[in-house]
Amino acid sequence: xxxxxxxxxxxxxxxxxxxxxxxxxxxxxxxxxxxxxxxxxxxxxxxxxxxxxxxxxxxxxxxxxxxxxxxxxxxxxxxxxxxxxxxxxxxxxxxxxxxxxxxxxxxxxxxxxxxxxxxxxxxxxxxxxxxxxxxxxxxxxxxxxxxxxxxxxxxxxxxxxxxxxxxxxxxxxxxxxxxxxxxxxxxxxxxxxxxxxxxxxxxxxxxxxxxxxxxxxxxxxxxxxxxxxxxxxxxxxxxxxxxxxxxxxxxxxxxxxxxxxxxxxxxxxxxxxxxxxxxxxxxxxxxxxxxxxxxxxxxxxxxxxxxxxxxxxxxxxxxxxxxxxxxxxxxxxxxxxxxxxxxxxxxxxxxxxxxxxxxxxxxxxxxxxxxxxxxxxxxxxxxxxxxxxxxxxxxxxxxxxxxxxxxxxxxxxxxxxxxxxxxxxxxxxxxxxxxxxxxxxxxxxxxxxxxxxx
Numbered sequence: 001x002x003x004x005x006x007x008x009x010x011x012x013x014x015x016x017x018x019x020x021x022x023x024x025x026x027x028x029x030x031x032x033x034x035x036x037x038x039x040x041x042x043x044x045x046x047x048x049x050x051x052x053x054x055x056x057x058x059x060x061x062x063x064x065x066x067x068x069x070x071x072x073x074x075x076x077x078x079x080x081x082x083x084x085x086x087x088x089x090x091x092x093x094x095x096x097x098x099x100x101x102x103x104x105x106x107x108x109x110x111x112x113x114x115x116x117x118x119x120x121x122x123x124x125x126x127x128x129x130x131x132x133x134x135x136x137x138x139x140x141x142x143x144x145x146x147x148x149x150x151x152x153x154x155x156x157x158x159x160x161x162x163x164x165x166x167x168x169x170x171x172x173x174x175x176x177x178x179x180x181x182x183x184x185x186x187x188x189x190x191x192x193x194x195x196x197x198x199x200x201x202x203x204x205x206x207x208x209x210x211x212x213x214x215x216x217x218x219x220x221x222x223x224x225x226x227x228x229x230x231x232x233x234x235x236x237x238x239x240x241x242x243x244x245x246x247x248x249x250x251x252x253x254x255x256x257x258x259x260x261x262x263x264x265x266x267x268x269x270x271x272x273x274x275x276x277x278x279x280x281x282x283x284x285x286x287x288x289x290x291x292x293x294x295x296x297x298x299x300x301x302x303x304x305x306x307x308x309x310x311x312x313x314x315x316x317x318x319x320x321x322x323x324x325x326x327x328x329x330x331x332x333x334x335x336x337x338x339x340x341x342x343x344x345x346x347x348x349x350x351x352x353x354x355x356x357x358x359x360x361x362x363x364x365x366x367x368x369x370x371x372x373x374x375x376x377x378x379x380x381x382x383x384x385x386x387x388x389x390x391x392x393x394x395x396x397x398x399x400x401x402x403x404x405x406x407x408x409x410x411x412x413x414x415x416x417x418x419x420x421x422x423x424x425x426x427x428x429x430x431x432x433x434x435x436x437x438x439x440x441x442x443x444x445x446x447x448x449x450x451x452x453x454x
Contacts, residue, residue: 001145001295001304008304009311012183016312019179040245045255046262047178048242048320053080053233053259054181054266055317056137057130059188059310060290061374062267066274067286070211072222073274076375077267079229081260087234087243088256094397095240096249103240103393104332110396111405113336118412119389120332124325126384127236131362133377134161134318139366140374141310144291154366157314158359164312164319180312185266187306191290192269194297195276203275211275224431225379231386231437235393237324287374318362319355326354387415387436391444399448407447415440 001009040048058077065073100106103123108116138157142148148156195203206212215222233239246252270290277289284292294306330351335342342350392408418439422432 001307002300004300005145005304005307008301008306009308010304012305012308012312016179040242040251040255041247042251042254042258043178045242045246045252046258047181047255048245049084049239049256049259050181050262051178051313051316052238052242052320053077053317054184054263054313056134056141056310056314057317057375057378058263058266059184059270059313060137060140060287061133061378062270063274063277063290063293064287065373065375066271067278067289069216070206070275071214071271072216073271073375074214074264074267075222075225076229076378077264077270079226080233081264082226083230083233084239084256084260084263086230087239088253088260091234091397092243092253092256093249095243096246096252098244098397101241101244102328102331103235103237103389104328106396107389107392107408108332110400111392111403111408115392115405115409115412116332117337118409119392120328122388122412122416123235123237123385124328126232126381126388127238127321127325128358128362128365129377129381129384130321131318131358132365133374133381134314134321135362135366136372136374136377138311138314138318140285140287141291141307141314144285144288145295145307154363157318158363160311160315161319161322162356162359164315180309180316181262183305183309184313185262187294187302187309188266188269188290190302191293191297191306192272195272198276202279203272206275206279211278220431224383224433225375227431227437228379228383228386228433231390231433232382232384235385235389236321236382237328238320241324241327318359322355322358325358326351329354383419383431383433383436384416387419387433387440388412390437391415391440395444402449403444404447404449407443411440411443411447414443 054077058080062073062076098106100109104116104120107119135154135157138160139150139153142153142156143150146153203211210216217225243252243256246255273293274286274289277284277293281292291307291310294303294310298306330347334350335347339346389412391411392403395403395408415436417436419432419436422435425432
């Protein structure tokens with residue numbers, strides 16, 4: 001990078017910083033920090049969802065996987081778009097009407113605190129893996145275009161994540177998400193257009209069965225990846241939180257459906273870049289496909305702006321997920337088990353301290369995993385969350401008071417256990433996520449009450 005790259009990057013970072021500082025002025029209470037005080041419009045809802053889901057995995061990770069398996073890399077963003085359609089069309093109304101701010105609160109109301117705490121801990125582990133994938137993306141991005149070591153890049157990435165959200169909460173994630181989304185689609189979309197303009201002849205010479213098939217990694221693997229995205233989004237606090245932060249159900253649905261349209265598009269652009277780099281530079285590190293494309297083909301100022309947008313994208317996604325984790329910890333563990341009389345100011349302080357601890361742990365997890373597949377962490381994260389909470393949450397929303405609490409509790413344990421046990425047994429035949437979700441639903445069915453209690 002030369003001074004022109006830094007000039008472009010600096011302009012974008014100054015803009016995002018200004019928006020973040022403005023958003024911080026809106027945080028007065030823990031309610032504002034967690035769900036924006038239900039003051040969000042459709043744009044904030046869409047910005048929060050896209051800003052969280054269209055992150056390093058959707059851009060850098062998608063280009064990395066497309067470099068090796070082509071269209072198979074689309075499952076992350078395609079599955080995310082399908083999940084948002086279900087979230088807006090089916091889940092939004094009961095979620096919004098519930099009047100609660102976290103998924104564990106709903107589970108506690110339906111099944112008791114024991115089930116709620118179990119869900120909080122297990123889904124938090126899944127969400128945490130997604131933060132690790134964002135940190136890995138940040139490390140890849142920074143080391144690909146600078147002389148910084150992996151350790152220094154890790155410190156920069158997690159430091160920016162903490163600063164991004166700690167002063168603004170959802171308002172910061174939402175407002176910055178809108179600006180970031182516009183810039184992300186402008187610059188990454190431009191990369192896709194540049195590939196198309198350069199001609200598709202060489203790309204089309206790649207083996208079709210490997211690079212132009214949605215199931216190039218195997219039907220079981222890729223369909224399991226799509227399912228993991230759908231179930232993961234429907235059970236992730238960050239997306240539920242965005243949906244219930246709107247001023248009305250109509251604005252919530254409008255924002256969610258907008259996100260459903262936008263998310264798959266960014267994946268296609270990443271796939272085009274991955275295929276182009278595979279054709280022209282087959283010996284590079286696949287994870288560096290997108291940042292190296294930007295450095296090679298874009299004018300320096302615009303390349304710097306693009307790289308800064310990617311950095312903010314990675315930071316925003318990791319920060320948005322961490323915000324959901326801190327909200328659940330503060331509301332469902334700290335407030336209940338540690339300090340039931342905690343003041344609003346105390347809860348806000350604990351939320352911010354929790355964020356710092358989450359980012360520190362994520363940084364430690366990257367040690368020894370710098371060469372791993374970014375999307376692999378994201379698929380694993382979504383699948384774990386879905387296996388734990390999909391069936392009990394769906395029952396709580398659509399079949400209230402019809403499942404015995406003890407069966408709901410055990411379904412949360414049986415689902416992920418079956419994935420772990422089933423992976424070495426059925427992993428070569430089909431994705432063990434199917435086994436885990438089926439087992440969780442079977443346990444719930446055993447505890448189903450034929451008649452709803454009065």
